[in-house]
Amino acid sequence: MLKWLYRLMIELTNHAISAKFIAFFTKSRLSAWLIPSYAKVYEINQDEMEKSLRYYKTLQQLFIRKLKADARPIDETPNSIISPVDAVIEEIGTISEQKNIVVKGKTYSISEMLGSEAIAEKYLNGLFIILYLSPSHYHRIHSPISGVITRQWALGKRSYPVNRLGLKYGKKPLSKNYRMITEISDGGKHLAVVKVGAMFVNSIELTHPNEHLIKGQEMAYFSFGSTVVLLFEKDSVKLDSRIVAPMGIKVGERIGYWK
Template identity: 85%
Template sequence: MLKWLYRFMIELTNHAVSSKFIAFFTQSRLSAWLIPSYAKIYRINQEEMEKSLNHYKTLQQLFIRKLKEGARPIDEAEDSIISPVDAVIEDIGIISEQKDITVKGKQYSIPEMLGSDALAEKYLNGLFVILYLSPSHYHRIHSPISGVVTRQWSLGAKSYPVNRLGLKYGRRPLSKNYRMITEVNSDGKHVAIVKVGAMFVNSIELTHPHDQLIKGQEMAYFSFGSTVVLLFEKDSVEIDSRMTVPMAIKVGERIGFWK
C-alpha cells in the first residue's frame, strides 16, 4: 500500500501545484510517520547514515542526510575524475558539431543548457555524462575534480520531472529546468557541472564555502531526486573502460581520467 503511495506522489510531481504541496508536506513534521516505511521500501542503507533513522523529523531531512565519514572512499589517483553523486549513469556520449547531445532519443542544446553559445563552443566535441538520482539515493553532490570555480550561475524557472520518462517525453528538462551550473578549472582543463532541478521545486543548495574545490568535497545538495550533467572539453578526458549505460555508481568512484 505505502509503495503505491510513494509512486503516486512521484507521479504527482508532473503538476506544479501538487508538486509544491508534496514539497511542503515532506518538510513538515507530518511526514515523519512515513520515514520508517520509506527507508524500508527504498532500501536505504542505515548503517552508512551519519545519524540514526529516528533522528530525522521530516522526510526532507532524510532526503538530504549526510553519511558517516569514510562511507564514500574517494579514488586517490591524481588524474582521476570521480562521480559527484550516488546515481545511475544514464548516458555517456560526445557533444556534436551542432553543440547538442542526444539523451533517450531527445536532442538537448548545450548553448541552451549553459545559457551561452560562446561558452558552449568550449565543449564542442567534448564528452558528456548524465547521472540520474532516484528518491532512494544519497542526495549530496561532491566535486568530481580538484580545481578552482571560475563561474557559477543559475538558469530556468520551473523544473519538470527528470526521471527516465521525463527525459524521454518531457520538454527538454536538462536544458530548460531550473539548473545551477558550476564551471571548474583544473590545471587549465574545464568541466561544467550542471545540477538540474526537479519536481517544480528549485531545490539546489550550495554548501562549498569558497572557490577552491577538492576532489570529493561536498559542494551542494538536492532536496529531491534529480540529475547532474558533466560536460568536458574535447580530448581532455578518457572514460574508464568499466563504464556502461545504465550503471549504478557512488560518490568517489572513478568515472574517467584526465588525458
C-alpha cells in the first residue's frame, strides 16, 4: 500500500508543468527570500563557500555554489580514486553476471542504466558505488581519476526521487531517470560515472573543457540534489578499508585504488 501511494503521489506531481514551474522559481529573484532559511534548515557550511550568502540572488545560484580553493583537498596518493561528490555512500556491491545491481532491495539492469548491452558487458562482476546528494550537499561533480573521456551520452526524460524512499519505492530511478554518463579510461581500464537527475530538476551541466581529465577537476554540476553511480570493471579497483555503506564522504577523499 505504501509503495502504491508513494508512486501515485509522484506521478501526480512529476510532470513537465510542475518541473518548469520549480525550475523557473528557483532561478527567479522571488526565491531569494528563501535563501537564509534554506541555509539554516540544511545547515550549509557558509565558511567554506567561495562567496558569502548575500552574494546569491536566487536559490539556483546557491544550489550550484562553488567552494573556496582549499575547501576540498584532493588525495594525491598514486593510483588513488577519489569521491567525485559530497554525498552519502548509500550502497556498495558487485555487478552480477546478469548485468544487474541490487540497491535497497531493488534490482537494476546496468544495460538499461547505460543504454547498451555492449558497454554493460565490460562491467560484469565489477564494483558499483551509489553516492546520494541531498539538497544540503555541494552539487558540483569532480573527476574521480585522471584519464581520458572515451564516450559521453544522455538518456531518459523524466525523473523520480533518488532519496531512500525513491530508491526503495520508486520505478527504478537509477536506470530510468534522466541521466548523463561519462566513461573515463586510464591505462586500459574504464570507469563509468553515471550522473542521475533528481525529481523536477533534470539539469546536469557539463563544465570540463575537453576530453582529458585530471583527478579532482570539476566535470559538471547538478542544479539540485541527486545521485552519482560509479561502475568499475572486474578486478580494476580495491576499496579503501574505511569505506562502508552508509557513510558520508566529500570530494577529494580517497575511496579506493586502481589495481
